[in-house]
């Protein structure tokens with residue numbers, strides 16, 4: 001498949017990910033995911049408001065007790081008992097209601113996050129291949145798992161703790177307004193002070209939180225990369241360097257986290273505790289002044305009691321809200337990273353019209369470049385009849401894989417340039433296209449599953465169909481030698497098989513779909529001559545039934561092809577049978593063939609690199 005390439009529209013440059021202001025993205029994501037549960041959320045809010053109202057009754061009951069019974073020293077036991085019982089019942093019902101809403105809103109949060117995670121995964125599966133040329137696996141995994149997990153916090157915090165705190169705050173404010181509006185205004189002054197703290201907190205900790213998440217994702221990326229490349233890592237004795245790089249990232253993560261924690265430690269609880277004390281002192285001061293001025297009536301002692309109770313009820317939710325801000329900040333950043341992934345454009349899906357019937361491929365004046373102004377293919381025209389076996393050869397970087405990628409719709413070619421059975425490629429329905437086209441990639445991809453599951457790949461195939469495909473690919477023999485035959489688990493990436501065996505299974509998988517067209521991308525590059533002959537045999541048997549297009553580094557694989565396409569710097573240089581091409585004196589194919597023979601016969605690398613250099617310099621033929 002394609003060589004490494006420079007990004008044109010990156011998800012993320014290799015080390016530092018994209019910065020976006022998190023707030024708006026997160027809000028959009030939050031609202032979209034919670035929309036199906038609107039009613040639940042509204043119901044939750046209504047019950048929380050009722051709970052806050054009931055809770056606000058407590059200090060009022062206290063005030064009534066002080067003013068009506070305690071200060072006048074009136075021992076009306078039934079009324080006192082009624083008042084206490086009422087306060088007790090209101091408090092109990094409020095606690096029960098809040099517990100129920102916690103369960104309800106947490107449920108909404110979990111389901112919404114589940115929805116987001118599934119959406120993100122589904123979206124990733126639909127992204128165009130160009131995206132994956134640039135995406136870094138570990139970072140992507142981090143977005144689908146860690147970042148969506150952070151979004152869960154957003155729901156739990158926003159939907160429950162913050163909402164609940166705001167409602168309690170509102171209830172207490174209304175009660176204070178009713179008791180003494182001037183005192184209420186003093187308490188209200190706390191709100192801008194808290195807003196200022198939250199603003200400062202965001203300014204101080206925001207960048208650190210964003211950086212922490214980026215670093216976490218880079219840590220994940222490095223672990224994923226190291227595991228995937230473990231043989232190379234160990235063989236190249238690079239483990240120490242990787243360990244040091246990991247330690248460096250880990251240290252940076254620690255530093256960034258510490259900056260966050262410092263902002264939390266300074267700005268949240270201690271400052272608010274101080275404000276609480278300041279507020280109490282102010283209210284007591286005002287009452288003191290009234291007492292000195294003789295304006296304090298006995299009745300206001302109850303109000304004083306109620307106010308002192310309410311102040312704690314105002315300050316506590318404010319503390320809760322600000323304490324949540326550190327979590328909220330992380331959740332917002334996580335949500336914004338998830339949203340950034342969700343806005344990546346999906347691969348275009350063809351309208352459900354065209355079908356592949358016979359498998360005739362026609363390419364007409366096809367030019368293509370991965371980046372604007374840097375064409376890789378130039379005016380390529382080619383017709384491959386249905387059931388034909390065509391080989392594509394050419395030097396490294398000549399554009400072989402690119403042709404295949406375009407035929408596979410991994411990248412969009414100019415509309416109408418490629419037609420299958422007369423239908424423009426882009427007009428063939430996705431399902432029909434994928435069902436009719438099989439691919440055997442250069443690196444066979446096997447799941448950590450049984451042989452049978454690897455061939456069937458989730459398609460509803462009978463055992464007989466699986467076995468027939470394996471026989472056609474000459475894989476049946478070695479499969480039967482495995483201890484549990486088709487039910488043998490293969491380990492991750494088919495770790496228990498040789499490369500050749502994996503390749504035969506990949507061919508079996510492609511054949512099991514009974515494709516009309518089969519693409520092979522250097523499927524014989526890593527296998528021995530004996531296995532190559534098996535593959536050749538399998539391909540020859542498909543002749544007339546399946547259109548086969550095979551890229552081959554090893555020319556012997558396509559020796560028997562109906563036609564061999566020789567590419568040179570993205571242009572069609574030669575086209576013909578093996579014999580015809582060998583007949584072109586000094587032709588590209590002839591020289592490639594000679595080169596391979598030299599290599600097979602163990603020629604010195606100097607000899608072969610001379611020819612390789614010559615082939616690379618070969619000027620474009622048209």
Ligand SMILES: Nc1ncnc2c1ncn2[C@@H]1O[C@H](COP(=O)(O)OP(=O)(O)OP(=O)(O)O)[C@@H](O)[C@H]1O
Nearest residue numbers: 002003005133370376395396397398399400401402
């Ligand atoms: N995803 C990509 N983004 C940008 N450029 C690419 C991409 N894939 C390939 N290229 C470039 O396109 C050119 C053709 O590459 P291609 O992979 O098609 O060659 P190839 O003939 O298959 O080579 P090889 O035999 O080494 O596999 C090369 O110059 C390569 O660098």
